[in-house]
Amino acid sequence: MRKKIYFFDLLRVVAAxxxxxxxxxxxxxxxxxxxxxxxxMTVITFNSFSRWAVPVFIMITGALMLTDKRPIDxxxxxxxRFGKVFIPFLFWxxxxxxxxxxxxxxxxxxxxxxxxxxxxFHETYYHLGFFYYFIPLYFVIPFFHWLVQNxxxxxxxVLVVLWLLCSALSLFDVDTFLNSDILLYSGYLLFGYVLYxxxxxxxxxxxxxxxxxxxxxxxxxxxxxxxxxxxxxxxWLSYKTLNTALIAGGVFVSCRYISxxxxxxxxxxxxxxxxxxLGIYLLHPIFLWPLRHFDLYFINPILSxxxxxxxxxxxxxxxxxxxxxxxxxxxxxx
Numbered sequence: 001m002r003k004k005i006y007f008f009d010l011l012r013v014v015a016a017x018x019x020x021x022x023x024x025x026x027x028x029x030x031x032x033x034x035x036x037x038x039x040x041m042t043v044i045t046f047n048s049f050s051r052w053a054v055p056v057f058i059m060i061t062g063a064l065m066l067t068d069k070r071p072i073d074x075x076x077x078x079x080x081r082f083g084k085v086f087i088p089f090l091f092w093x094x095x096x097x098x099x100x101x102x103x104x105x106x107x108x109x110x111x112x113x114x115x116x117x118x119x120x121f122h123e124t125y126y127h128l129g130f131f132y133y134f135i136p137l138y139f140v141i142p143f144f145h146w147l148v149q150n151x152x153x154x155x156x157x158v159l160v161v162l163w164l165l166c167s168a169l170s171l172f173d174v175d176t177f178l179n180s181d182i183l184l185y186s187g188y189l190l191f192g193y194v195l196y197x198x199x200x201x202x203x204x205x206x207x208x209x210x211x212x213x214x215x216x217x218x219x220x221x222x223x224x225x226x227x228x229x230x231x232x233x234x235x236w237l238s239y240k241t242l243n244t245a246l247i248a249g250g251v252f253v254s255c256r257y258i259s260x261x262x263x264x265x266x267x268x269x270x271x272x273x274x275x276x277x278l279g280i281y282l283l284h285p286i287f288l289w290p291l292r293h294f295d296l297y298f299i300n301p302i303l304s305x306x307x308x309x310x311x312x313x314x315x316x317x318x319x320x321x322x323x324x325x326x327x328x329x330x331x332x333x334x
Contacts, residue, residue, distance in 0.1 A: 006267050007259035008060055009274035011252065016277040018053035020284050020316070021046060021309045023127060027292060028301050029231050039301045041222055044231075046305060048218035051237050054130055055248035058137065058185065059192025065141055066148050066193040072141075082138045084334045085278075089131045091332060092282050096125035099286070104293060127285050133185045133239075140186045148190075153198050160194050163187030164245060171241035173234075184240035191245065195252050203253045210250020213243040279320025279333030280313060287315045 028035070028043040065081075097115040101108050115124040123129040148156055166178045167187065217236050224232040235241050262270070290296060291308055298304040323329040 004271075005064075006262070006271070007256045008064070009267070009270040010255045010259045010262070011056055011060055012274045012277040013270050014251075014255065015053040015056045016273075016280045017309065017313055018050040019127070019281060020313045021305065022050050022053070023285065023288060024291070024308045024312060025301075025305045026126075027297070028305070032225055032229070032231055035301060042302055043305065044222055044225070045218050048221055048237065049214055051217070051239070051244055052248040052251050055188050055239055055244060056251055057130075058134065058188035059195070059248060059252055061137070061141075062144070062189030062192035063196035066145055066189065067197060068145070069149070072145055077138075077142070082135075084331075085131070085138070086135060088278075088282065088332055088334055089128070089135065093119055093124045093128055096128065096285070099289065100125065125285060127281065130281075133181055136182055137186055137189060140182065141189065144186070144189055144193075148193060153194065156190060156194055156197075160187070160190050163190065164242060167240060167245050168242040170238065171235050171243060179240075181240070188245070188248070191249060192252065195249060196256075206246070206253055207250045209246045210254070213246045213250075217243050217247070273317060276317055276320035276324065276333060279323065280316040282333065283319050284312045284316040286319075287312045 025043050025046055028040070029047060031043075032040050094116065097112045097119070098109075100115055101110075101112045103111075115122075123132060163183075164187075166176075167184060169176060170179050170184060220236045221233050224234060224236075236243060238244060259267075288308070291312075296308075298307070320333040323333045
């Protein structure tokens with residue numbers, strides 16, 4: 001059994017909370033001009049400062065799976081790695097397709113049938129889009145696993161730098177054959193592996209770059225939105241761009257440092273929540289459904305976002321824990 005790595009627990013927990021935060025504030029992004037400017041700008045800052053969450057999940061996968069020295073067993077890999085994610089994805093895709101049929105105007109199962117028909121190509125609910133670029137990475141991981149076992153870490157770093165250059169082209173909308181989803185998302189696997197495998201001497205530079213990119217990203221989204229008089233993001237909030245990659249890298253190494261300063265009790269609490277982060281990801285929209293459909297937001301957007309983020313996260317955590325208690329339902333929240 002591999003030694004427990006506590007900073008991954010911290011990473012998973014903060015990333016899960018960030019994902020819920022993004023989905024809670026979603027309706028406010030389009031309210032430019034409808035709410036006071038300072039409130040809208042604060043909402044957008046929350047949004048801009050949270051876009052690293054999904055890339056961090058991919059980086060954790062790369063760090064864990066690529067550092068495993070054991071040869072990949074095909075049957076085990078398909079059943080316990082790929083299947084552990086793919087089967088719950090299918091179940092929850094069908095579940096949310098039916099949930100989408102329930103609207104304020106009544107129940108419309110035509111929505112469900114259309115969503116299920118398009119399931120192979122498009123998510124049935126907004127948060128499930130993650131799996132359409134995460135699941136294909138399972139076909140890349142065996143190749144990367146072989147690669148990192150057969151080249152030294154310096155060559156792997158060169159690959160990461162080349163990937164960062166590709167992500168810079170993506171940020172500025174330079175269209176090349178390198179601007180493919182599978183390339184730009186799979187780079188996070190190697191990025192997580194390298195940051196975990198070896199301590200680069202300039203981690204401070206990476207953290208500084210992270211902070212700078214956070215504020216640059218936020219400024220660009222806010223300024224372009226005001227210039228166009230509507231919410232405008234360009235490529236700044238994409239997961240496939242240099243700014244997001246540097247922010248995710250900074251968060252990754254920062255959590256590694258912070259985790260060393262945490263108490264044993266905090267580590268145990270983080271470890272408990274970390275077990276259910278995929279469940280939190282899958283389940284939290286259930287608890288946001290009434291919030292969005294019945295407009296249960298408070299008058300103050302900031303207060304509303306903070307409170308509902310922790311309410312939805314807590315309820316999703318509790319529901320995930322309940323489902324995990326039975327062998328008949330534990331596979332739903334792996």
